Structures are given as C-alpha cells and as structure tokens.
Amino acid sequence: MKIHGKHYRTIWTRPDETVEVIDQIKLPHRFETVVLKSAEDCAETIRNMTVRGAPLIGATAAYGVAFAMKKDPSSKALISALDLLGSTRPTAVNLKWALKRMHDVLHAKTHGERFAEAWAEAAAICDEDVEVCRAIGANGLKIFREAAAKKQGTLNVLTHCNAGWLATVDWGTALAPIYMAYNEGMDIHVWVDETRPRNQGASLTAYELGSHGVPHTIIADNAGGHYMQHGKVDLCIVGTDRVTRNGDVANKIGTYLKALAAKDNGVPFYVALPGSTLDMSLAHGSDIPIEERSSDELLKMTGRLPDGGLATVEIAAPGSPGANPAFDVTPARLVTALITERGVCEASEAGLKGLYPDR
Numbered sequence: 001m002k003i004h005g006k007h008y009r010t011i012w013t014r015p016d017e018t019v020e021v022i023d024q025i026k027l028p029h030r031f032e033t034v035v036l037k038s039a040e041d042c043a044e045t046i047r048n049m050t051v052r053g054a055p056l057i058g059a060t061a062a063y064g065v066a067f068a069m070k071k072d073p074s075s076k077a078l079i080s081a082l083d084l085l086g087s088t089r090p091t092a093v094n095l096k097w098a099l100k101r102m103h104d105v106l107h108a109k110t111h112g113e114r115f116a117e118a119w120a121e122a123a124a125i126c127d128e129d130v131e132v133c134r135a136i137g138a139n140g141l142k143i144f145r146e147a148a149a150k151k152q153g154t155l156n157v158l159t160h161c162n163a164g165w166l167a168t169v170d171w172g173t174a175l176a177p178i179y180m181a182y183n184e185g186m187d188i189h190v191w192v193d194e195t196r197p198r199n200q201g202a203s204l205t206a207y208e209l210g211s212h213g214v215p216h217t218i219i220a221d222n223a224g225g226h227y228m229q230h231g232k233v234d235l236c237i238v239g240t241d242r243v244t245r246n247g248d249v250a251n252k253i254g255t256y257l258k259a260l261a262a263k264d265n266g267v268p269f270y271v272a273l274p275g276s277t278l279d280m281s282l283a284h285g286s287d288i289p290i291e292e293r294s295s296d297e298l299l300k301m302t303g304r305l306p307d308g309g310l311a312t313v314e315i316a317a318p319g320s321p322g323a324n325p326a327f328d329v330t331p332a333r334l335v336t337a338l339i340t341e342r343g344v345c346e347a348s349e350a351g352l353k354g355l356y357p358d359r
C-alpha cells in the first residue's frame with residue numbers, strides 16, 4: 001500500500017542480503033524502518049512488536065531462519081533458530097506455520113544449499129501472502145457488495161485491532177475487502193476500535209485507512225455495542241491469529257465482546273483469514289495458548305506531545321497491578337462466516353474441510 005505516494009510492503013529485502021521492516025512501534029507518529037541482519041534481530045523484532053500481525057510475524061520469522069543459515073548452515077543451528085523464533089509469540093499460528101515450512105524445505109538440503117534455499121523460501125512466503133490477501137479481499141468484496149446493495153447510503157463497517165496491510169505483507173486480511181470496496185467507489189465508512197491496551201486500531205488501522213483515504217472514525221473499544229444498537233454498524237470484520245478445527249477464532253483481546261454485541265443486534269460478524277492461520281490440529285479455541293503480555297502495556301501509554309516528541313506516561317492508580325491477556329477466543333457460533341483466500345465458509349469443521357480438504 002502507499003505511504004506518501006510511495007508503494008511499500010511491510011517487509012522487503014535489501015541488496016546486501018539484509019531485510020528492512022516498517023517500525024510499527026513508532027507509528028502513527030513517525031514512519032521509520034528498521035534493518036534486520038540476524039535471527040536474533042528477527043526474534044526481538046517480533047517479540048517487542050516492531051512487527052506484529054499474524055502473517056507478518058510468520059514472514060519475519062522465515063527471514064530469521066534464513067539469517068541463521070547464512071551464519072551457520074548446520075542442522076543444530078537450524079533447530080536452534082526454529083526454537084528461538086518459535087518462542088517469540090505463542091498465539092498466532094502463522095509463526096509455527098512459517099517455521100515448519102522453512103524446516104520442511106531446509107532439513108534435506110546440503111549445508112551449501114541452505115542459505116539460498118531459505119532466502120528464496122522466505123521471499124516466496126512473502127509473495128504468496130500478498131496474493132492470498134488479495135484473494136481474501138476479492139472474496140470479502142462480494143459480501144460487501146451484497147451488504148451495500150441492501151441499503152441506501154454509506155456502508156458502515158466495524159473492525160477491531162489491525163488486520164490491514166501492516167499486519168501482513170500487503171493488503172491485509174480484514175481490511176483487504178475494505179480497500180477494494182473503497183477503490184471501486186463504494187460509499188464506505190469504518191468504525192475503528194481503538195484496541196486497548198496497545199491501540200493497534202487507533203494507531204495502525206486509522207493510519208492505514210487515513211493514508212489510503214478511506215473514511216473512518218476511531219471509537220473507544222466500549223462504543224461498538226452502542227453503535228450496533230443504534231443501527232450504525234452494517235457488518236463487523238476482523239482478522240485472526242488462529243482458527244481451530246471447529247471454527248473458533250482467536251483474535252486481539254476484545255474481539256469476543258464485539259462478536260457478542262453483534263449477535264445480540266443481528267449484525268453479521270465476519271472473520272478474514274489466510275490458510276496459514278488455520279490450526280486443524282486443535283479441536284477447540286480453548287486449546288489455543290493465549291499470550292499474556294506485560295501489564296506496563298495497560299498501565300502506561302505512549303503518545304505525541306504538542307512539540308512532536310513522544311512521551312510515555314502512567315495512567316493508572318500508583319501501585320495497582322494489571323493483567324494483560326493479548327487475545328481472546330470468539331466461539332464459532334458467533335461468527336457469521338469465515339472469509340479465506342479459497343472462498344467463504346461456515347465457521348465449522350465441515351465448512352473448513354470443504355475449503356481445505358488438504359488440511
């Protein structure tokens with residue numbers, strides 16, 4: 001997508017065989033990039049959320065494996081890189097998916113072949129992610145068109161967290177249909193949940209939509225139900241970090257509450273995902289490991305000062321402890337449909353098997 005008129009992916013290679021990523025901790029205040037040169041760089045970048053979003057975490061980890069193979073192409077080094085990168089964030093299954101794919105390609109290769117093969121495979125993961133997200137967008141667009149045809153005026157869409165191009169390599173998952181609808185001239189407006197505690201909605205989704213010109217309004221996380229009750233939300237669409245065999249959906253904390261409010265108000269609730277987010281090995285969402293992050297993310301906030309500088313301030317009662325689960329699970333029964341690169345299906349084992357008989 002474009003920033004200041006220039007097309008960017010979220011991750012790209014440089015001629016000196018390093019990798020550059022957009023620093024998502026600095027957004028929306030500053031557009032800066034970070035150069036990654038090692039598996040350790042990639043692991044830290046994922047852990048501290050310089051890059052985040054399920055598909056982008058997987059893509060970054062793939063380059064981490066490639067860096068490890070450049071330094072030491074032994075099988076021992078391969079296993080230790082997979083362990084290092086695999087331990088960074090537990091919930092998004094795209095990380096495990098990408099690391100397994102790297103392992104499957106590399107384990108039978110000679111030491112001399114490993115770096116080149118790893119670099120090419122990481123690039124393939126990135127290129128495929130772009131096409132997969134484009135296909136998710138096209139499949140979601142059909143749903144948006146149907147919804148728009150049923151009403152007069154603006155189509156109001158609510159989204160939670162950031163499942164846009166910043167969370168993927170390009171396009172995004174939940175935001176891809178929004179971009180496509182906007183690009184074809186649809187009268188569309190997006191309610192952007194701020195997404196406490198890290199504010200991925202207010203910081204990243206709003207930044208993306210604003211850069212592209214898509215009309216949007218940031219709302220407090222607690223406001224979505226109110227707008228649904230007042231007929232101001234035509235559909236919800238979110239991304240996901242892991243979908244289990246029965247169609248349960250892990251996504252950013254607060255997604256579940258939006259799905260409950262949507263059900264109560266008869267608002268369709270869609271989840272957009274690439275096949276790399278599917279975990280058919282788990283029967284239920286309750287089996288998904290939920291990342292617990294530092295309570296500092298909840299008890300402090302970083303923002304822009306009037307002079308443009310950044311400052312972190314404490315916002316809670318001094319001494320009060322905080323708890324910070326980063327994701328929750330939305331049961332399949334609250335999901336209207338899953339939107340994938342292969343089409344749209346019911347959030348159920350039968351629905352998923354219909355689209356992914358190979359999984």
Ligand SMILES: CSC[C@@H](O)[C@@H](O)C(=O)COP(=O)(O)O
Binds near residue numbers: 052055160161163173
């Ligand atoms: C296409 S991204 C889908 C999800 O990864 C996204 O909704 C999300 O929850 C991101 O969480 P984050 O903690 O910012 O990595």
